[in-house]
Amino acid sequence: MKTVYFDHAATTPLDERVLEAMKPYLTEHFGNANSAHQMGNQAKVAVEDARETIADIIGAEPAEIIFTSGGTESDNSAIKGVVKATGKSEVVTSPLEHHAVLHTAEALKQDGGRPVYVEPNPDGTVNPQKVADAITENTALVSLMHVNNEIGSINPLKEISEVCREHNIPFHSDTVQSIGKIPVNVDELGLDFLSMSAHKIYGPKGIGVLYMRHATPWLPWMHGGSQERRRRGGTLNVPGIVGLAKALELAVEEMDQHARHFKKLRSRLVSGLDKKFGDRYQINCNKEKCAPHIVNLSFTDTGEQFDGEMLLLNLDVEGICVSNGSACTSGTIEPSHVLDNIGLDNKVANSSIRISMGKDNTEDDIDYLLEKLEIVINRMASKAPTS
Numbered sequence: 001m002k003t004v005y006f007d008h009a010a011t012t013p014l015d016e017r018v019l020e021a022m023k024p025y026l027t028e029h030f031g032n033a034n035s036a037h038q039m040g041n042q043a044k045v046a047v048e049d050a051r052e053t054i055a056d057i058i059g060a061e062p063a064e065i066i067f068t069s070g071g072t073e074s075d076n077s078a079i080k081g082v083v084k085a086t087g088k089s090e091v092v093t094s095p096l097e098h099h100a101v102l103h104t105a106e107a108l109k110q111d112g113g114r115p116v117y118v119e120p121n122p123d124g125t126v127n128p129q130k131v132a133d134a135i136t137e138n139t140a141l142v143s144l145m146h147v148n149n150e151i152g153s154i155n156p157l158k159e160i161s162e163v164c165r166e167h168n169i170p171f172h173s174d175t176v177q178s179i180g181k182i183p184v185n186v187d188e189l190g191l192d193f194l195s196m197s198a199h200k201i202y203g204p205k206g207i208g209v210l211y212m213r214h215a216t217p218w219l220p221w222m223h224g225g226s227q228e229r230r231r232r233g234g235t236l237n238v239p240g241i242v243g244l245a246k247a248l249e250l251a252v253e254e255m256d257q258h259a260r261h262f263k264k265l266r267s268r269l270v271s272g273l274d275k276k277f278g279d280r281y282q283i284n285c286n287k288e289k290c291a292p293h294i295v296n297l298s299f300t301d302t303g304e305q306f307d308g309e310m311l312l313l314n315l316d317v318e319g320i321c322v323s324n325g326s327a328c329t330s331g332t333i334e335p336s337h338v339l340d341n342i343g344l345d346n347k348v349a350n351s352s353i354r355i356s357m358g359k360d361n362t363e364d365d366i367d368y369l370l371e372k373l374e375i376v377i378n379r380m381a382s383k384a385p386t387s
């Protein structure tokens with residue numbers, strides 16, 4: 001049976017070119033980058049080259065790049081590290097953040113900390129003025145994501161960073177879903193911290209970066225060896241680091257080409273949805289200001305009892321891999337915290353699916369998705385109790 005993968009915001013396959021770059025460091029150049037012999041030195045050179053490549057791409061200095069195990073660790077590290085260094089208790093964020101930020105902010109309560117949530121706009125963005133209003137003398141950090149992983153909304157980071165600068169508050173952004181899709185430069189966006197993850201950009205899983213601007217208050221919260229200038233202990237994942245740098249390089253080189261491809265696929269998808277569903281569906285994002293690869297949609301006439309998990313299962317049976325809400329939370333049947341917080345009622349939120357496109361998706365994939373979606377939705381809607 002045909003399988004069509006539309007879940008690239010959850011993860012992407014490893015690009016062959018990335019695998020080729022990693023291979024020598026999985027086999028013959030297996031040295032520990034901290035060892036003081038030639039094998040260690042080979043690994044160290046590869047790590048430092050990768051660090052330079054990544055720093056160059058985001059407009060940073062190599063020493064401002066810390067390798068981590070991925071987006072989750074980078075988010076944890078930015079938040080916990082600043083709270084620890086400043087002794088201040090409040091983190092200003094939004095209820096639409098990924099759980100890597102939300103749960104970290106919530107966990108601060110155990111030590112007397114306090115997450116402060118800025119109410120988002122219905123299109124999923126955060127208003128910079130509301131950030132300014134939320135800042136107090138106890139604010140340690142503002143943490144707001146670039147692209148939302150569920151609906152693809154894009155936060156106005158530049159304007160938010162100006163507010164943070166005015167108040168002298170460090171600004172962290174989770175750019176896991178934006179890097180390689182839209183331009184990310186730490187100076188242009190005014191970021192003090194940034195999180196990224198390789199597996200969303202055709203790199204390997206389990207490797208990411210925390211960018212940290214020089215002289216920003218921060219203390220390590222994870223202890224171990226002296227790696228990463230004593231900021232993150234642990235033997236360096238050399239093949240992963242090489243893979244991340246290669247994946248990022250390719251993603252940025254090919255970004256415009258991919259953006260054009262996504263635009264074409266997206267317009268085919270939307271015109272197909274219009275034809276098949278008319279006003280029976282809605283897109284859960286501002287269509288003009290949305291990440292190129294994510295389309296989150298809901299069906300509006302499916303009834304109170306519509307089961308979103310069943311929708312996913314039915315599509316899976318037809319060979320279509322999509323997601324409802326974030327893949328990190330699938331398995332729970334609660335409505336997604338993102339859709340809930342942009343004001344969708346449970347009925348509409350329950351029928352939502354996130355279609356996240358990848359560079360290898362084709363127009364045929366879109367047509368297949370549309371054909372199966374029509375069959376599944378009409379079948380499920382006709383069976384749903386009307387209450």
Ligand SMILES: Cc1ncc(COP(=O)(O)O)c(C=O)c1O
Binds near residue numbers: 098100176199206
């Ligand atoms: C916005 C965002 N932040 C953080 C993460 C977590 O990244 P990782 O899987 O590398 O820990 C994800 C993954 O779904 C994400 O989409």
